[in-house]
Amino acid sequence: MLELVNIHKTFNLGTINEKKALNGVNLRLDEGDFVTVIGGNGAGKSTVLNAIAGVWPIDTGNIIIDGQDVTGLPEHKRAAFLGRVFQDPMNGTTATMEIEENLALAARRGKRRGLSWGITKKEKEEYRELLKMLDLGLEDRMTSKVGLLSGGQRQALTLLMATLKKPKLLLLDEHTAALDPKTAAKVLALSDKMIEENNLTAMMVTHNMRDAIVHGNRLIMMNEGKVILDIKGEEKKKLTVEDLLHKFEEISGEEFANDKALLSK
Numbered sequence: 001m002l003e004l005v006n007i008h009k010t011f012n013l014g015t016i017n018e019k020k021a022l023n024g025v026n027l028r029l030d031e032g033d034f035v036t037v038i039g040g041n042g043a044g045k046s047t048v049l050n051a052i053a054g055v056w057p058i059d060t061g062n063i064i065i066d067g068q069d070v071t072g073l074p075e076h077k078r079a080a081f082l083g084r085v086f087q088d089p090m091n092g093t094t095a096t097m098e099i100e101e102n103l104a105l106a107a108r109r110g111k112r113r114g115l116s117w118g119i120t121k122k123e124k125e126e127y128r129e130l131l132k133m134l135d136l137g138l139e140d141r142m143t144s145k146v147g148l149l150s151g152g153q154r155q156a157l158t159l160l161m162a163t164l165k166k167p168k169l170l171l172l173d174e175h176t177a178a179l180d181p182k183t184a185a186k187v188l189a190l191s192d193k194m195i196e197e198n199n200l201t202a203m204m205v206t207h208n209m210r211d212a213i214v215h216g217n218r219l220i221m222m223n224e225g226k227v228i229l230d231i232k233g234e235e236k237k238k239l240t241v242e243d244l245l246h247k248f249e250e251i252s253g254e255e256f257a258n259d260k261a262l263l264s265k
Helices: 045-053 099-107 121-132 151-163 181-197 209-214 233-237 241-252 259-263
Strands: 002-011 019-029 034-039 060-065 082-085 169-173 202-205 218-223 226-232
Touching: 002 045, 019 045, 019 226, 034 045, 034 209, 045 060, 045 082, 045 169, 045 202, 082 151, 099 121, 099 151, 151 181, 181 202, 209 241, 218 241, 226 233, 226 241
Parallel strands: 034 202, 034 218, 082 169, 169 202
Antiparallel strands: 002 019, 002 060, 218 226
8 A cells, every 4th residue: 555665765865954864765555554652752653754754856766655666756646545644733734724624625526616605405414424433522513613612622523534545555743642531542542443343545644652552553663764664563562662762772873862752651
């Protein structure tokens, strides 16, 4: 479903601020894989997601989604393949529009616009049923402005919008980092449910080592712009945070230095 072939990306090339963000990333995701991505500060985690989404062009390499080489496609054309949930709950929704209007926008992604009624009665009924799945009472607030919702409610809505069209690939970029622990746990449980029920292929960047171990069927660790560890199956199920730290130190020859990740053990 996804193949990254020798991806390189350097920011501010030739200046004093030059930074090699991706240094030959190779990665293959099969259909239905749910991969968690962890690493220290500046390891290249979010940069990989931005490269896949087409936020900026890569220097060299190829990005292939479901057999199609999208390396040269701009961000708006890749949107047909992707669903994405950002770290900031404010980024995935339009605050001044109603809940049902936000869902209608997500449902129409990639379609031609016409002059028919904005939201049909049938669509309203479908959205109500979908919102019930979130168990947040939003099905009774469909005409409320999204700006009135809490961060957790907005992130849950964003997750629903991102998976509405069953994307080829779902990208979750530290999507619970800005939420309190209880709300984060609920959004993670919803993520698991939606990925499993829709058989989605997904990548989740997280700073939380325990979350990286518990969620998904595969874990990759990045360091200095490369994938240095790829664990799946039974080996992943038996992992502990201490195992992960030991493996990192063994492969990289240095101590794991992300305070945020260590504090979330």
